[in-house]
Amino acid sequence: MSRDICVCLDFLEDHHRTQIENTAARGGMSVHFFTPDQREQALAFVPQAEVLYSNIPALLQAGRQLKWYCCCYAGVDNYCAHPELFPNDECVLTNSNVYGLTIAEHTVMAALMLLRRMPEYMDRVARHEWTGGLAIGSIHGITAVLLGTGQIGQCVAERLRALGAARIIGVNRSGRPAPGFDETHPTGELDAVLPKAELLVMAVPGTGETRHILSRERIALLPERAYVINVGRGGAVDQQALMDALNAGRIAGAALDVVEPEPLPPEHPLWETKNLLITPHVSGNLTLAYTRDRNVDSFCEELGNYIAGRPLAHAVDRTRGY
Template sequence: MRILVLPPVNNSHKATLEEAAPGAEFVYSSPAEVNETQVEDVDVIFGNVRPPLLGAASRLRLLQLNSAGYDKYVACGTVPAGCALCCATGAYGQAVSEHLFASALCLMKKLPSYRDLQREHTWGDLGEVRSPAGANVLVLGAGDIGTHVARLFSGVGAHVCGVRRARVAAEPPFERMATMDELPGLLACADVVCSVLPSTPATRGLASGEFFGAMKPGAYFCNAGRGDLVDQAALVAALESGHLAGAALDVCSPEPLPEGDALWDAPNLLLTPHISGFYHLPVTLDNIVAIAAENLAHLAAGEPLRNHVEF
């Protein structure tokens, strides 16, 4: 078995992968350097290879992504016939949830505004702040990352409701679990709305002017899922009118954000350049490698694969 590895793995990671597939030949490259010659004779690709290159991967049995999202690979014909597609769900919960929680807390304590005053050399008091303790927090997308988000908010005394496509029973750290059909009523009661939803036809444009209008006055909106969830002009309007107290975006559309986009100057908006996940927290890459190693062992043994994407 020939395995092409694209993430920036260290020696410890290499040992983990090679122990999971004894006797396999490993080729280490990178997303920027990989080419058709490298992919055409491999059985496994570990990493997010550029989709057009997959046309040359005639013997590919497994494409193990390093991302939780897989929307770039689901178009018909992108993944070769007979090849399993697996994602890295379960690797990013700690990193993304901590970023979202920190962003919401910064907004509630007006820390970005105090940073602005510091840069102006102004000693000023911005008045009342808010607390997550006792707040109603709505988490859109209650899978691995959403559960980590809920755990952080619940840990400081917030009341957390999760939202999923299908109805399931609520379990801690969620006090309640709802479906997308219930969203309008839930928005009216939430002090903080955090989204980690993927990009799907049902989620694109979901956070519209109607969505923000249904939110509780003075609430906060945070998104670390996908940028195409949000009607960005509607979000800017909700911030400029004061209807929302603040928003935090780690994702936007397009990325990078154009220089003249209105988001740059929107009031009470904390904007980060899609960095909550990736490998910024080292444990994330450790988690991704562990998932890949598990699936290499499953593939060799003919066992069901973890995070197998069903088309």
């Protein structure tokens, strides 16, 4: 009986397919590739597959014999919230921790755009108005608080450090140290570090625990000069409280790449909130060649683990949510 891998993704190039096939061949496995528009064929094939590499919940549901589902995204909150998607309790879920670089570049860009008052300058430019003079800030010398110290947080920390940030404070569930941070604190100490945050970067997974973790009360703890950047999940922010704080000038500005709901409806008040830079969930994604290459690298590395019978490095604790 052949051991089959079902791959259904829209971003693969020939060299990716060869790389996956070569890795699979070393374990005597064979790979069947589908694109998302070959959904019916993929659905017909997946019941016999042992491994699925995709981002389509319906395929997972149809995979009666799956032992491993590799999701090509980093955020797998939807899968963790819906155990019925897994037709087979033994099926291990892994996510792809390869978005750090692109999300960190987005974060650096957004931080500089906020610090340098670009939303205001771009309004002027849209009106064909040539006037300068706005007081600006710098990453050099800044104190940043990063809520989330995983792969994304670490890539952000590395870049803020290189650009001269004075102090980089990490906050995570347990307070465990993470590379690139001057200090790390458990979530329980978040209230104590927020008053220091000139820049607050949020890169936490969407779980019950992180829901509205940036609450109205915590927004009130931020200094007036603070900028907030969220690249994790929209639900981590009390969005109404953030809109209120921005419109009242209680904090200096924010950049949201994730919101609630997505897609954001055209009439939503968030679009017209003061000093808010909105981007349509594009900080990560597979739009960058580097990320696509690392995604396949990461799957192949993990496939090596799978074939050798080693534990999967990016296995998700579905009850914890990440």
